[in-house]
Amino acid sequence: MYGRWLLRMLQWAVWLVLRLLLACRYRVRLVGLDEVLRKPGPYLILPNHPAYADPPNLIAHLWPAFRMRPVLLDSIFRHPLLAPFRWIFRGISIPDFQRPTPADRERIEAAKAEIIASLQRGESVILWPSGRLSRDGREWIGGARLAAEVLAAVPQVTVVLVRTRGLWGSMFSWANGQPRLFAAILKAFLLWLANLFVLAPRRKVTVTLEAFLPEERPEPVRERLNPWLQAWYNADVEREEPTFVPYHFLFGPRTHTFPAPVSSPSFDWDAIRPPTRVLVAQVVEEKLKRPLTEAENQPQTTFLELGIDSLDVAEITLKVERITGHSSGGLPGTLGELWAIAEGLQEQPPPPPAPPPWFTPIVDDTRLSILGETIAEAFLHQAFQRRREVIVADDRAGVLTYERLLVGASALSARFRLLPEQRVGLLLPASVGCDLAILGLYLAGKVPVLLNWTTGPAALGHAVRLTGLRQVVTSRLFLERVSVEIPGIEWLYLEDIRASISRYELWARLLAVRLLPQWYHRRLHMSLPPQSLDPEQTAVILFTSGSEKAPKAVPLTHRNILSDQRACLEALQLHRRHSALGFLPMFHSFGFTITGLLPLFVAVRIVHHPDPTDATALVRKIATYRPSIIATTPTFLSFLLDRAKPGDLESLQLIIVGAEKCPLHLFDRVRHLAPNAQLLEGYGVTECSPVVSVNRPGRVRPGTIGEPLPGISVRIVDPETHELLPPQHRGLLLVAGPIVFPGYLGDDTASPFLYQDGKRWYNTGDLAEQTDDGFLIFHGRLKRFLKVGGEMISLPALEEPFSKRFPPTPDGPRAAVEGIETPEGRRIVLFTTEPLTLQEANAILQEEGFRGLYRLDEVRRLDKLPVLGTGKTDYKVLRRCLEAEIPQTARISL
Known part of the structure; x- marks a missing residue:
């Protein structure tokens, strides 16, 4: 009882301060409040939403009469500046859908249940039914479902409609373009201060209220309720004209010209391929449970007009993303915008600028070398040698030095060491979090099993059974995004593991790295189990893509991986002033060996991006971080070149492509858009760790996959007799050397090896020929x-x-x-x-x-x-x- 009384006193105090502050800028006139209060409560208050400024004004003027609980967007009111208001007024958090995830459905259902429970207890609730700010001076409800579903559950409540006029045109509205809430709050406070608060010009606001009993309103289904709401909100004017109020009582402009109302992003709709339009229409029709008419299936058709609310749009967008592999920066508003997402053309917001430490000059340019004979040793030697140097970055983690990477990886290793199994799965995109997790597994003496989330549940289930996995390290946010399910697996979420690591532990590890580096290096090295110090032990388990009925499990040893990396260093002539963009996931063998681990072993900076199909964001990241090396496939390189403008790719010096045949026209496009870069085509297979051959800088022969790496033997044999063929003859490609894996896991796979001339040769199953001077020409695959x-x-x-x-x-x-x-x-x-x-x-x-x-x-x-x-x-x-x-x-x- 005492706590409830204290909260009520706090509510009145905050209300009073809010009312006084807002009165310095807004002169609000209420119309119809007395008539509304003559009808019985509880009340479900449903206002229009012209600006960010209408919720605080409504709370300031209506709270004494209704004591209502506000329904607030979680993305806004979890900010430290506004979170106290949510607690004080017992706000109900509801998610928005800037990045839709399956978890949003559960959260919105929980919020709806809380709204219904509050009304059933006799409490009033204020809910903005449109769920978004007005874009053009009109209120659009469209297919929003929440108000209808709440009323269906509690039909006995009195509905109070609220129409606010006079706020359209303020800095908190879309009248001048998308408002930035917290920047506008700061600007408003400074203007109040400049006006000495009480002298600020007032904005005249009219708030009209009207109450409706159950028999006075449509039945609570959105097809009938929403048009009724929309008609009431827009009854007085078809579109409210923006109102300008001077910012200062003495200085500044007295008039203002507003831009035309916002419209959908402009795209060349003719560039959208017919199959993409068909795909989008099929997904939308599945949600509508009816076909689209010809008039509806147009780029300008909004989802509001189709009666599809934001939650349905989130599901549709997520499905289109999963089918096409492209990602969105937020929810589309029209069919055309969804076409653009499906085609990979949606305009994304620019990435944040690269933090200044990323461009810290390299103080030395020593020859690149890998120190140590196992992965854990290679990382520890380099990290302790260059503790304070920047090494890795991404948008979420920012820039990390080796020192911070050591601290994070060692803290994770202490948790991973407690896991009972030697093999631990990993399911993460290219990111700093993935680097930390995999390094933590190696420092704990575990063998990572890298899972490909794109292969489908059958292949994932096979991979888990074949390797005996029980635990898989992942991120809750990422798992929600890809929606992968693996029965019988315990998910180890990085978010939960990080929460278990105290600041004290991190500071203690940081001080050990910084003040006692030699002692801490020895301690970490001595904690490694014997198998982590044996180059012939399995270092990782990757999977083929399943050319037969199930993917094959490919164990690679420490010697396999480090041999391939050392050979690549020699062939590509890399140096420390290089930097790289890494976006291939770790389950991709090249993404694991070359763009994942190699930069960490030789102190070449690398910035990650989690989505390899997001060509627009990748181009912007190249322009922002200015890496000199990227490794990709010809298909994805073509996507990058399609999105690039002159100057975006000028930092690139080496573009390495493989995994499929590189069209000759790409060489010309690279010369035009990345004039400082050499395009190097190579060849590799997972079983060979993976790089077998590559064109060398300064020695590029288009149409070939280059020369074999140093220390690697290749031969071309007859596909049927396996007899050695002379140069210029097409045949089966065999590979021998320290990069070749020991053999597949499982007893149901035939041996992939041939034994000739005292060597064990891996049969790639690919057709190739070798020129007289040693270049390889790839001719295709035998497998289906x-x-x-x-x-x-x-x-x-x-x-x-x-x-x-x-x-x-x-x-x-x-x-x-x-x-x-x-x-x-x-x-x-x-x-x-x-x-x-x-x-x-x-x-x-x-x-x-x-x-x-x-x-x-x-x-x-x-x-x-x-x-x-x-x-x-x-x-x-x-x-x-x-x-x-x-x-x-x-x-x-x-």
């Missing part, structure tokens, strides 16, 4: 998969869900998937005897957990699928059918 954007798309994996649903009959198979690479991109087609649409077929794949690049481009219905004499599908016929559609000129260039 496509490489798209560096990702190996398994055609059998895409086919399996259809084979299960439509098993063969005595008449033959009923479904088969084949694909080819064309000048315009990949073309993956489902051939089937069943009446399936493309939407239905891709829905089947999505139900199986496939996303991103794992989708069909076309469905073709045949009366009968071609078969071999054995009764199996004749894929050569299907492939020829697709290849015949490529123009002859394009086929020659392939």
Whole structure:
């Protein structure tokens, strides 16, 4: 009782201060309050939302009459400046959807339950039904659902509609463009101060209220309630004209010209491909549960007009992102903006500027070398040698020195050391957090198992069973984003682990690194278990993309990885003044060995970006951090060049591409947009740690995958007889050397090795030839998969869900998937005897957990699928059918 009385006194005190402060700038006139109070409570108060300034003004003038609980956006009121007001007035937090995640649904459901419970207890609640600021002087409710769902649960409440006029045009409204709330608050305070508070010109505001009993309003379904609300809010004027009030009673302008109302971002809608429009329409129609009309399926159509609220838009956007692999900077407002997201064209806000320490000059340019024979040793030697030097950065963590990296990794290792299993899974994007986690696992003596979240649940489940995983390190935020589920796995969230690390522990570790580096180095080294000091022990387990029915587990030893890194250093002639942009995820073998660990071992700065498909953000990050090296695939490089403007890529000196054949036209585009860079094509496979060959700086031969790395042997043999072939002959590529892995995990895989001339050779399964002077020319793969954007798309994996649903009959198979690479991109087609649409077929794949690049481009219905004499599908016929559609000129260039 005493606590409740104290809170009430605090509420009155804060209300009084708020009322006095706002009275210095706003002259508010209430209309209809007495009539409203004649009707019984509790009251659900539903105002329009012209500006950020209307909630505090409404609370200041209505709270004494209603004592209502406000529903407040969590993203705004968790700020330290405003959080106390939420607590004092018992605000109900509700999430916004700038970055939609599945957790938002749970949070909004919890907020709705709290609103309903408050009304059922007889308390009044104020809720802004539109959920967003007015953009053009009108109130749009559209498909917002919250008000209708609350009223459906508590129909007995009295609804009080509130219409505020006079705030449209203030610095807290969209009348001059998107307002920046906290900057506007600071500006308003300084203006009040300059006006000596009491002399500030007043803005005249009219607040009109009207109450409606249950029988006086539409039934609580959004299709009827929302148009009624919208009509009432806009009843007096179709669009409110902005009002300007001088900022100072003596100085400054007396008039102001407002810009035209904001409109949707401008895109070249003709550049949106028809398949993208079809995909977006299918996803939207699935949510609407009806087809879009021709008039609706237009770029300017808003989701409000379609009756789709922000929560539904969040789900639609997330689904489109998962299917296409592109990400958004926030929620789209129109179909056209969703097209742009699906096409990867949405305008993103610029990245924050690179922190000044990133550009700290390099004081020495010693020859790059890897110290130590295992991963933990290589990191510790370099980190203690260069403790105070900047080494890694990303947008969330900022810039970290080796010192901070050591502190974080050692703190994590103390937690990882307690895990019972030797193998621990890791599921994180390229980031400082991923670097810290993997270094922490190595310092704890664990073997990371790197999981590919894009391969679908079946492949992930196979990976977990094959390696015996029980725990997987991830981030809660990232897991919500990718929506991965692995039954039987214990998730270890970095957020929770970090929360368990006290500031005292971090300071103690920092002081040890800074004041007693030699002692602390010895201590960390001595704490490593014997297997972490043996170069022949397994260092990591990666996975192939599953060219057969399940991905193969590839264990790489410390010697494999460090040998490949040392060979790359020699071949690429890197130096310490280089810096790199790393965006390939760790589950990608190149992302693990080269853009993940190698920079940390040789003190080459690297900035991370978590989304390798976000070409616009990557270009901006290059322009901001000015790295000199990037490593990517030709497909993603093409995306970068599409988004780049002259000058964006001028810092680049080396662009390394691999994982798929590099088109010759990319060399010309690089010369134009990255004039200081050399484009180096290379070749690698996971089983070879992964780099086998690469073109050298100053020795580039377009159309080849370069020369083998130093210390690596290759040979070309006949695919059937395995006899050695002379130069200029196409055959099977074999690789030998310290980079070659020891063999696959599991007993159900055939040996990939051949033994010739006293050496063990790895059979890559790829076709190549070698020139007289040692350059390798890649000619394609024998296995049935496509490489798209560096990702190996398994055609059998895409086919399996259809084979299960439509098993063969005595008449033959009923479904088969084949694909080819064309000048315009990949073309993956489902051939089937069943009446399936493309939407239905891709829905089947999505139900199986496939996303991103794992989708069909076309469905073709045949009366009968071609078969071999054995009764199996004749894929050569299907492939020829697709290849015949490529123009002859394009086929020659392939």
